[in-house]
Amino acid sequence: MEELKHVAIIMDGNGRWAKLRGLNRSLGHKEGSKTLKKLCLHIADKNISYLSVFAFSTENFKRSKEEIDYLMDLFIEMFRKEFQILKEKGVKVIFSGRKEPLRQDVLDSMAYIQEQTKENHNLVLNICLNYGGHSEIIDTTKKICQMVENHEITEEEINEELFEKMLYQDLPPIDLLIRTSGEYRISNFMLWQMSYSEFYFTNTLFPDFTEKEFDQILDNYYQRDRKYGGVKS
Ligand code: IPE
Ligand code: IPE
Ligand code: MG
Numbered sequence: 001m002e003e004l005k006h007v008a009i010i011m012d013g014n015g016r017w018a019k020l021r022g023l024n025r026s027l028g029h030k031e032g033s034k035t036l037k038k039l040c041l042h043i044a045d046k047n048i049s050y051l052s053v054f055a056f057s058t059e060n061f062k063r064s065k066e067e068i069d070y071l072m073d074l075f076i077e078m079f080r081k082e083f084q085i086l087k088e089k090g091v092k093v094i095f096s097g098r099k100e101p102l103r104q105d106v107l108d109s110m111a112y113i114q115e116q117t118k119e120n121h122n123l124v125l126n127i128c129l130n131y132g133g134h135s136e137i138i139d140t141t142k143k144i145c146q147m148v149e150n151h152e153i154t155e156e157e158i159n160e161e162l163f164e165k166m167l168y169q170d171l172p173p174i175d176l177l178i179r180t181s182g183e184y185r186i187s188n189f190m191l192w193q194m195s196y197s198e199f200y201f202t203n204t205l206f207p208d209f210t211e212k213e214f215d216q217i218l219d220n221y222y223q224r225d226r227k228y229g230g231v232k233s
Pocket of ligand 2: 055057183185187
């Protein structure tokens, strides 16, 4: 059976979920946030150590001010109130992404939930917020250049292991990447971490995604044969 340490989810389809019901896109995001909470509680009971979720991409700033403001307010509500139950379940919340140009009240709520859950060890929830895979690689490269310039390391010491440690968060590679809503693309998600991930695409819109479907995807994953370029007998 394949090992499963790190699951990642591109939570897509909130807008279409709302549109299908004649609702404002924002209500799709609200419903999606409830799905995420349920899913985290479910995964916290499993033998999975890391869950990374794509909450807001650097490209999502192209959306209307109304939608961006709604999402930012929703994040604050989640980190200040809704996620308190995750704290009790032993979930440790961390973030990946750039701070600029996030609002100060959003940054404060992120710092709050991180601080509240920092001693937890059950499941690490890595929330990618204002995150871009290219930005992460560029920011990491700059950090490493700075270390060389400061004589903390030599150029010869730069290798894949060091690069991985210097990314936004020091995480193991993604074993299983799930994208909802029937889109077959990566949309600038965790490019470095998914070099050998198993992919699973489902047509389900994220607000309709259930714990049961998640378990079915795990069953599918455990039947796969990961070869990493080698040959298995
Ligand atoms: C994903 O749902 C959530 C975010 C990108 C913040 P979308 O808002 O992209 O939903 P669709 O793709 O328009 O249905
Ligand atoms: C990716 O979804 C970002 C998040 C889920 C937060 P998008 O809906 O923004 O991606 P595209 O635009 O369809 O590629
Ligand atoms: Mg989308």
